[in-house]
Amino acid sequence: MTNRTNAVTVMKSISIFAFVALLISCKENQKQSNSKVESNSVEQTLKKEGIGITFTESEKEAIFDQYLNIRDALFNSDTMAAKEAAQELADEVSETKIKNAAEEIAFSDDIEMQRKAFQELSTEIEPLLKGSLASGEIYKQYCPMAFEHKGAAWLSDSKKILNPYFGEKMPRCGTVQETIQ
Template sequence: MKTIKQKLIIPIIAIALVSVTACKDGSKNEPAAPMSNEMHKENPNHDNSDGHHDGQNMEMAMNGDGNGQAVLNDYFNLKNALVGDDNGKAKELGATLATSLGDFDASQYTDTQQSELKDIVEDAVEHAEHISESDIAHQREHFKILSKDVTDMVAITGTENTLYQQFCPMYDGGSAWLSMSKDVKNPYYGSQMLNCGKVQKEIN
């Protein structure tokens, strides 16, 4: 009986070590590859050092023609709610983001860009709406696809603030999100594995 217990304990310890190592390896920053800024958008030059206040730093960007920045503002607030394991707040912010996405005005972009943005926004609204009515595990599943939509949107709209595309190798085979800080605060695991991940790319 003792031998069986020992045989069971060894693989469990090995799995735990592999998980911790994967996260630690993932926390090392790789050289950042800048993404081209195709369009000029207004954005405040606020510094963010702790990764928790992305939304607060973005609020002033909602002035002027920055409706794309309103989307980013709401996205970062949603991300921070998931980092904080706050299901109720994430529901509210999912609904808020769905509204700001619906209000996004793409008229200043080219016909091709408008077509691409229309598809991106429609998909993003759907996932934001799901987040507004789901438990936190399901919210995180939709946030993964929502993050890809917002990243695709930024590739067209551009940003004056440097954004960081971050990556968690552990969640759902690997999942990315955007942040205004290099500091990794993981929205997919929250307090369970808060710093699991790495900076994958700089977006300027």
């Protein structure tokens, strides 16, 4: 009878352990799901904040929208999304230096190379957008630590810093350097 009692006790212990493991596993999946929802809500917030920005030419608005899509993809370290948005930008723009920088992002599978090309894209796109705002504000943001402390700037439709050069490694590294109106 003691062997049978021991077997029942062992089975109960295994069942309890399996149940606890299942609960912990479900909780981890819920945390991952919540972080995805939070990430999507950050992206949605960024899109909503930029609604007040309008340009004198619809082409410039489309260019800035694609630029923001590239920035968001780099912030999320999503090389495929960066490639797609960059290709769309390259197809829309006629300025050679902007087109070349966008194509460099579109043709690269390396996130660091994409980020370096994005720095060039940011430099080239800024003068194009500066004189064409009809309403709203664009924020020139700067991270002094990007590219081995050489620093790099990017444009944003929000004051909130979401660093495309470091992504999740250092998402808030940077400051608003200039407000373009």
